Amino acid sequence: MSLDTLVTQFQNKDEKAFEKLYTMYSNSMHGVIYNIVRDHDIAEEVMQDVFIKAWHRADSYNSSKGRFFTWLLNIARNAAIDKTRSKAFKNSGKNLNAEFFVDILESSENLNDKIDAIGITKYVKALGEKCKKIIEFLYFKGYTQKEAAEELNIPIGTIKTRNRNCIKDLRAMVLE
Amino acid sequence: MDIKAYIDSGILEQYVAGSLSEQENKEIYTLMQEHPEILQEVLEIEAAVIELSSAISPGENTQLLQRIKDQLRFDKDDTKVVKMSQSQTNWFAYTGWAAALIVVAGLLWTINQKQQLETQVSDMDIENLYLEQQIEQAKTDLAVKENLLNILRDKDIISIPLGGQGNFESSYAKVYWNKTDNTIYLDAQGLPQAPSGKVWQVWSLTLNPLTPTSLGTIDNFNDDDNKIFTIANNNESQAFGITLEPTGGSDSPTMEQLYTLGVVSQP
Incomplete structure (x- = not known):
């Protein structure tokens, strides 16, 4: 069944379609959310909100506006970032400023067998420092090109090609 | 491209x-x-x-x-419903729902009406209470005034007008003196409010020689509504005067502050 059909069924409130889409994207969304909030319980809470929101707002998605994955990614990023701005979260004393997704992959507590099934850790380590940051900003934090360029201190014109090369490297690692 | x-x-x-x-x-x-x-x-x-x-x-x-599904209430309406034939289902369902809706709407309307009436009743109660208080107040006022009128009409009473003096020409007062019970009723409507730190003091005077006797200060002058004060007086007064004195009163009248004075006309 094509993704478009599945999404249409989901928009028609088909519960089976919802479950299928959940299975397809939940791991990825969980990674994105966890990368932002860095807490198991909070990540679960946000996940729940994200998929409930997706169900209720299904009508707002239109395939001509972008990929379904991107739509979901947007909801997840926003929900997670909102969470980190909440008072309760700030009071928990977490310092998220200098941390990147790479840190998660490199910290030993997360190195269970599931994660490293495709040896991604090794590959990601091989990604250039700039690549790690550019991927973090554009995909996991939802920065605009301008924001990413400012953060990385490189001209906005080079963001696109730099990112293209980084994703190329990543593709070579994970999809071969 | x-x-x-x-x-x-x-x-x-x-x-x-x-x-x-x-x-x-x-x-x-x-x-x-x-x-x-x-x-x-x-x-x-x-x-x-x-x-x-x-x-x-x-x-x-x-x-x-599973938690998400629970929250979205999936699985809740999975119970299979055995359907009756289409036309019958619709007929009964519609009539039933319509009747139920009418009953519910009627009930809601009645409840609403009841609440409105209850509010009205309680509003009326409050208004009644307020009016009763006003009537009570009016009765009390009336009794006070009748009492005053009776006093002033008493045959034994003599009235002494007190005229404004010197700079205080516009001031005036009246004394009603009942010699049988040694009481004067001072109507001080024509005096201004006493400034702070000052008080009105009433004097009984005998004329030859001029001897003032204090009848006391009117401490509640500014708060009094009808400005009629009852003062005991067992002097053989020949005149009455009112002066403005420092709070607490003075032993003898300050003549510069003599506002009103009136002589008792001899019978």
């Missing part, structure tokens, strides 16, 4: 990241329908990002999907 150059520009990576404008998104969507290479490229970019982000997940709770 140079498809390869387009792909190499890096715009498709931005597309998956969601950082393009709505216009650009629409263009790419159209291009994807026309050029399978572009669609393929997008799918691979997306797959790579999904792989990477999934790898970051430290493993999600397997109960989560």
Whole structure:
């Protein structure tokens, strides 16, 4: 069944379609959310909100506006970032400023067998420092090109090609 | 169009990241329908990002999907309903629902009416209470005034007008003196409010020689409504005067502050 059909069924409130889409994207969304909030319980809470929101707002998605994955990614990023701005979260004393997704992959507590099934850790380590940051900003934090360029201190014109090369490297690692 | 150059520009990576404008998104969507290479490229970019982000997940709770489903109330209406034939179902269902709706609407209306009436009743109660208080107040006032009138009409009473003196020409007062019970009633309507730190003091005078005797100060002058004061007087007064004195009163009248004075006419 094509993704478009599945999404249409989901928009028609088909519960089976919802479950299928959940299975397809939940791991990825969980990674994105966890990368932002860095807490198991909070990540679960946000996940729940994200998929409930997706169900209720299904009508707002239109395939001509972008990929379904991107739509979901947007909801997840926003929900997670909102969470980190909440008072309760700030009071928990977490310092998220200098941390990147790479840190998660490199910290030993997360190195269970599931994660490293495709040896991604090794590959990601091989990604250039700039690549790690550019991927973090554009995909996991939802920065605009301008924001990413400012953060990385490189001209906005080079963001696109730099990112293209980084994703190329990543593709070579994970999809071969 | 140079498809390869387009792909190499890096715009498709931005597309998956969601950082393009709505216009650009629409263009790419159209291009994807026309050029399978572009669609393929997008799918691979997306797959790579999904792989990477999934790898970051430290493993999600397997109960989560069930919790979400519970919250969305899936599975709740799975119970199979045996349907009657279509026309019958509709007929009974519609009539039943319509009747139920009418009853509910009627009930709601009645409840609403009841509440409105209750509010009205309680409003009336409050108003009644208020009016009763006003009547009570009026009765008390009337009794006070009748009492005053009776006093003034008493045959034994003599009235002494007190005229304004010197700078205080516009001031006036009246004394009603009942010699049988040694009481004077001072009507001091024509005196101004006493300034702070000052008080009105009433004097009984005998004329030859001039001897003032204090009848006391009127401490509650400013707060009194009708400005009629009852004062005991067992002197053989020949005149009455009122002066403004420092709070607490003075032993002898300050003549510069003599506001009103009146002589008792001899019978």
